[in-house]
Amino acid sequence: MDEPLTDSRAPARWPYFKNPVVRGLIGFLILYFVIAYLVAPEVWVHYARKHPTFDDNPRITKTHDGHPGDPLNVGLIGSEDDVKTILQAAQWYPADSLGLKSDLRIGFDTVLEREYDKAPVSNLYLFGRKEDLAYEQPVGDNPRHRHHVRLWKTEDLSQNGRHLWIGSATYDERVGLSHTTSQITHHIAADVDAERDHLLESLQQTNDLQEMYLEKGFHQELKGKNGGGDPWHTDGDLGVGIIKIKLQRN
Numbered sequence: 001m002d003e004p005l006t007d008s009r010a011p012a013r014w015p016y017f018k019n020p021v022v023r024g025l026i027g028f029l030i031l032y033f034v035i036a037y038l039v040a041p042e043v044w045v046h047y048a049r050k051h052p053t054f055d056d057n058p059r060i061t062k063t064h065d066g067h068p069g070d071p072l073n074v075g076l077i078g079s080e081d082d083v084k085t086i087l088q089a090a091q092w093y094p095a096d097s098l099g100l101k102s103d104l105r106i107g108f109d110t111v112l113e114r115e116y117d118k119a120p121v122s123n124l125y126l127f128g129r130k131e132d133l134a135y136e137q138p139v140g141d142n143p144r145h146r147h148h149v150r151l152w153k154t155e156d157l158s159q160n161g162r163h164l165w166i167g168s169a170t171y172d173e174r175v176g177l178s179h180t181t182s183q184i185t186h187h188i189a190a191d192v193d194a195e196r197d198h199l200l201e202s203l204q205q206t207n208d209l210q211e212m213y214l215e216k217g218f219h220q221e222l223k224g225k226n227g228g229g230d231p232w233h234t235d236g237d238l239g240v241g242i243i244k245i246k247l248q249r250n
Contacts, residue, residue, distance in 0.1 A: 068227060069227050077243060166238075
């Protein structure tokens with residue numbers, strides 16, 4: 001009677017598992033599945049909650065008569081009090097409202113080269129309304145040169161229930177005649193990214209920003225002209241600052 005086959009002589013049921021290349025490939029596929037389908041989605045959800053998108057917002061402001069205005073290049077996350085407090089701490093001043101008195105003053109102060117920290121800015125429009133906040137930072141003793149930003153409160157909320165603000169930060173480099181209407185106006189510097197960076201860096205110096213980041217590719221059109229005919233150009237990124245929660249100052 002023939003002896004039964006021993007285990008050592010039995011054919012291997014899964015011979016390929018002994019191949020180190022196959023085992024490495026299987027391990028790689030398992031690791032890929034865990035990262036791509038389990039870890040990465042959770043990381044992205046956490047990132048998206050912490051860094052809300054501004055993608056649903058317009059890219060360009062409008063003038064009062066519907067022409068393209070200045071490009072949007074900054075975003076802030078915080079309450080209205082947070083925004084006002086951090087801008088004040090960074091030595092930005094709320095712009096005076098337009099009117100005969102302020103218009104005459106900025107004219108005289110420009111000619112006489114006198115400081116006017118709260119010189120008015122022209123209105124631009126977004127969501128069918130003019131800016132909710134307008135702030136500026138003087139340069140030297142003449143209001144013809146200044147940093148300024150217009151901000152609009154959006155309907156979007158962060159995960160902490162605070163509003164997303166979107167704005168346009170530009171630098172007034174001189175006063176002259178509008179290229180489109182021939183009215184007297186400020187002309188902005190073309191590099192709007194430099195003004196975006198200046199605003200966020202000045203806010204960061206207050207130590208009241210929780211985080212700064214760039215929303216890449218916010219703009220698809222990387223150059224254009226505003227309502228006064230001034231050219232502008234950008235790298236396309238929106239600079240965003242998250243203000244620390246419950247920011248208070250004595």
